[in-house]
Amino acid sequence: MMNKRAFNFNAGPAALPLEVLERAQAELVDYKGTGMSIMEMSHRGAVYESVHNEAQERLLSLLGNPKGYKVLFLQGGASTQFAMIPMNFLSAGVTGSYVNTGSWAKKAISEAKIIGETHIAASGESSKFMKLPSLSEIEIAENAAYLHMTSNETIEGTQFKDFPDTGNTPLIVDMSSDILSRPLDMNKFDMIYAGAQKNLGPSGVTVVIAKEEMLTGSPKTIPSMLRYDTFLGNNSLYNTPPSFGIYLMNEVLKWIEEQGGLVQVEKANEKKAGSIYQVIDESQGFYRGCVDAEDRSRMNVTFRLADEALEKEFIKQSEKEGFIGIKGHRSVGGLRASIYNAVPYESVKALTDFMKEFQKING
Known part of the structure; x- marks a missing residue:
């Protein structure tokens, strides 16, 4: 019998389903009769790759199997995505449009300013970020490479209930703290990303779900490890992935399926x-x-x-x-x-x- 578990209201790393932890406990030393923990296996081996691919497929399935989308498993948290996004998409003559909703949006904006031109499409600063700008207030720059939003601000406690139609401008959303908390029409989004440590699994894994055309043709002037096409072309196995975290994520995704x-x-x-x-x-x-x-x-x-x-x-x-x-x-x-x-x-x-x-x- 397990001892009484804490009432865990941590903001991240956060609570994991008890059923998932118990499954991982049972498989920790010997994964499916291999005589090894999944943490000890080569990421090039068939056993791990099957878990890796299954997690990608299960994630897309929960999102309704949208056509033309790919899943990347990265590292560095959402904070690295704050830099990767402008590095991959902000070229000369275009602007990154951002909706400023609080602490995490401001960090994304700060990183983008280092890379290229930025534009504030809407802001909740006048209310000290205790109120979100309405969708009708969002004004995208004419030369915008993308519109970036933060769906849920964990620090202030705000959450968008819906998202704008951005027309031909790609919509990129940081969903670190509310991904898979509700159904989504993925066709509204060109890219969403999330650190895993709130709703998806343990810390150490970052998920990017994007239209395939967003992930191709990254500039050759940035390092390989910061280019989306590097990971797309190698099924997120260009380098050693956070394999145990991806395994646990797959178990969390199974658990979500089991909840209905x-x-x-x-x-x-x-x-x-x-x-x-x-x-x-x-x-x-x-x-x-x-x-x-x-x-x-x-x-x-x-x-x-x-x-x-x-x-x-x-x-x-x-x-x-x-x-x-x-x-x-x-x-x-x-x-x-x-x-x-x-x-x-x-x-x-x-x-x-x-x-x-x-x-x-x-x-």
Whole structure:
């Protein structure tokens, strides 16, 4: 029997499904009778390659098998993508258009400025990023090579519910913190990317899903390891991939299938987020949601109390009760519950019960 697991609300690396961890535990020393862990195998061998290919196929299947899209497994996190995207697409005479929605969008913009010309298509800065710009506010530069958006800001706690029609301008979206949390019409996107450590698996793997034409013809003036066509031409096996992370990702993707796919996952996420927001909204001001209601994230619930002293006491008491990761990001303070796919409803129920009891005692 396993000991009681923590109520894990970490923002990333984040909770993984218990079933996945147990499967990995059973196969850790001997993967499918090979006498080796998958971590010990050559990435050129047939056994590993079958897992690698299966993970790519399963990911596309969960997204509806969109035609003409390819999956790359990279390293370096979304932060490396902030640089790779402009390095591959920002040539002389074109501009990278960016929607500035907060902490992660600003990092992407900062990297792009090093490489080439950038343009702010819309911004939520006037609201201190507590409200997203509407889709109608987005103005793409006439010479834009792409429009870049961040679908979910983990630090501020905002999330786009829909995405614009960008016409002939490629739409590139950082989905690190909400990929596979809901169904997507992939035809809206030319490229999406995500660090795995929130909804897909462990840290160390970065996923890029893009139309094949976006991944060909990278400039020869940038290093091989920073060119998308390098990985496309080698099935993401140009160098040694993070093989154990990809194996675990494949198991997480299986788990999502077992939940009923993205439709059922979205329902579960709506229920979890709704439970916490309901406690906040019904607290008569004891808890205060940080974000405008229409832009609230289903993945990262951010909220405040009356003062920092009370917030510190909330964190202290929550940790005693086994809640992990409730403290808000150091750049903004406050409180945050990250409730990615693998966070079970039971953990959310325990948190909402704790919130009600804490208000009863301290309200």
